[in-house]
Amino acid sequence: MCTLQEVCEELCNIIPSSKDKFGLSIIDKNLLGDACFTMLDIAVNEFFSSNWPRCHHLCKVLLDITWEHLNTGHWKDVAISWRYTYTFVSLLKAASEYALYKIGRSYALKEAIATCDMGLLMGAPVLDSILTKVVTQLQRLSTQTTESHSSQNIGPDTKCSTNIVTQLSDVPSLTPEYTVDVLQCPSLQYFMEHHVLAAKPVVIAGAMEHWPAMDLKGPRHWSLDYIKTTAGCRTVPIEVGSKYTDESWSQKLMTVTDFINTYIMDPNKQAGVGYLAQHQLFDQIPELLEDVSIPSYCGLGECADVDINAWFGPAGTISPLHQDPKHNFLCQAVGEKYLRLYDIKYTPQLYPHSGYLLCNTSAVDVESPDQDKHPLFSAAPYTECILKPGQMLYLPPKYWHYVRSLSVSFSVSFWWE
């Protein structure tokens, strides 16, 4: 029988070489229970004995059991040991799929990649973020395989044809007195005094020109081809429905390529509006981090912790009026978005939902308010803007914002404290 080293040479530098280096001790055995922990222990033994079909089978059973625990009660109350378990089992399953793929016994690379992504989405990092390393390597191997098999390599000249079409639709007319100021690369000190300390939003232009994602002629420009090549086979969460406060709103997991084909390219919008919203895509695919740059204004140059989220979708995505706890730079890389902003002092006129989960979201339909239900809303003063590619909007903590995309759009938000 082949050993892991022989079959999975490409993963050997990443995956521990023996069971004792596997680090299962971070899992609380009592919490998992004897039966479950023993099954996990056997799966690891089978893996290191190169019995991949058996390991794979046990992993499927274990993932089902763990899934139940991850989906019971509130996410924040799920014990971390269940999330560690989900990660370990996803790692074993993905590596077994890769081994079985290598010896020609079913499974494709894309299945191993999808297994890793599920682990990344639902689990908690173990062994120095091993799943991110494994999936990055699998994706590299997958790209090499596709490139060597494909007669239609994506070269620079085929790229233009799939630059993202950003035709605008339903563009609102702005009232000049209400529009947010636009500044061309202000100094840090000016930004600090007039916007951070004054808690006043501002649009900054000219500060994203060095982003590889924005460089039309560069190899990392965010065309659809580029996004498909870099992220196409990766599984991401998609919000389906016009806005998250609607009854019919749901979330599903799909690959970036399926998302683009179904929700970005289909002009008839038969599938409704799909939105890759508030997703930590740059943690999942660190390669994409090279395409963007943390604004130097974040943390006023001394960047502390920054949460980076991707917002990628067609025209017509709506983020209802809401507030977030941190400072934010919403950076527009592709397409345009309409934003309506309300100062925190007008909160009583914005009708926040009652209840813990939605208390930071207004019940008002901003562009078509119901005068009877929300009579105070229309008198609430606001500012607004259309954010264009290359512009970033600064939002102070808790500043209310409503966002509607006017075209296919890709924004990156940077939340900082």
Ligand SMILES: O=C(O)CCC(=O)C(=O)O
């Ligand atoms: O772009 C959007 O749809 C919403 C962005 C947002 O709410 C944020 O960055 O906090």
Ligand SMILES: [Fe+2]
């Ligand atoms: Fe927000």
